[in-house]
Amino acid sequence: MQNEIRSLIHQFRQLLSRLFKKYDDKLPYIILSIIAILLVVGGIKIFVELTENLKTTTLGEFDTNTSTYIHSFRNATLTDYFIFITNVGDVYGYLVVFILCNLSFILIFKNWQYVIQLSIVLVLALSSNVILKKIINRSRPELEHLVTVETLSYPSGHAMTAMAFYGFLIYLFYRFKINPISKTIIIILLSFLILSIGISRIYLGVHFPSDILGGFIAGFIWVILCALIFNFIRVFRRDPKT
Template sequence: MYAYIVATTLAAIFFFFKLRNKKFILQLLGVLILSALANLALKEAFNRARPTIDHLVVVETLSYPSGHAMSAMAFYGFLTYLVFQIKMSRLLRTFLTLVFISLIFLIGLSRIYLGVHFPSDVIGGFAAGLIWIAFCIILFNIIDLLRQKKMRKNQAEEEENLETG
């Protein structure tokens, strides 16, 4: 939880001060918060108990899908998408992509290592996170297209008013 707060804050600072882009901040927050809520709903729907082996950490919630794996995929996966929306060097883009993919994989692996998830829980979390990213990207692109269409319509109406006015 704290890692996401720090990572989101750093990303927000970069997006706001370097790129002057509030939209990316809102999108990232939306993806993270809504994926957490979706994970809670999925856990209740599947109602799967955790592994019965001794856990290296104490966890009381249901097992499937892994919330950590889903959040990692949603958060770092969406950051990977955003990296491809920003102008930057190919080397930096590749480096950031590899870092984000590594974090996703290692977070999922850690859940299995700690004994709090079955491998299928982590795979399910990854799949749910990936589906969530795809849904959000499509939704955000549709919203952008509708905004652009509305702006073009407003511009055309203004030009028409100037010509007739």
């Protein structure tokens, strides 16, 4: 019996050795792909659990306490700032940023792939948000709204689209071969913009904090999933054996 076990272990080691030798150039990608898949699965699990607990007392207290704290900072200057930020995270804001980014991709980076990828991410985020809102059907907070809203509440479309769109831009800029200092500054600014868009919706009274969390999680799932798929296509298209 021991000899059989040792033989199986030896055969397994030989198999792994052949696989690693054959796919040595793709091993880093395979490892990152596994991590990405785990992040997507984990993100979906967290989103589902959050959604299932929307009507619980604990989450209700969290929403109330967080909203009250953020509203305590309301003043004319912050209100003007957050109205501007929330408009950046709306249709016309994305249209302007989308056009500017695509012009940069075409004129500076000479790559149409980034245009297509960013378009896909944006469409997926927007369409899936509409579907999720209708399925979950959560009403807006019964608070003073500082801006006009007409859609349902969960998950926040602003938060979800901001995380998906600007989050994917962060991923692209991380991959770009540009000055490290410029890259770092851009990533920090985009991260701050995502956070500001999310907070603006709570500050303006049109979303519960849990709406923002749900939107961020759903948007993050799209970033990781799309990055995984686009990289999968890019890597294996270059392989002459596939």
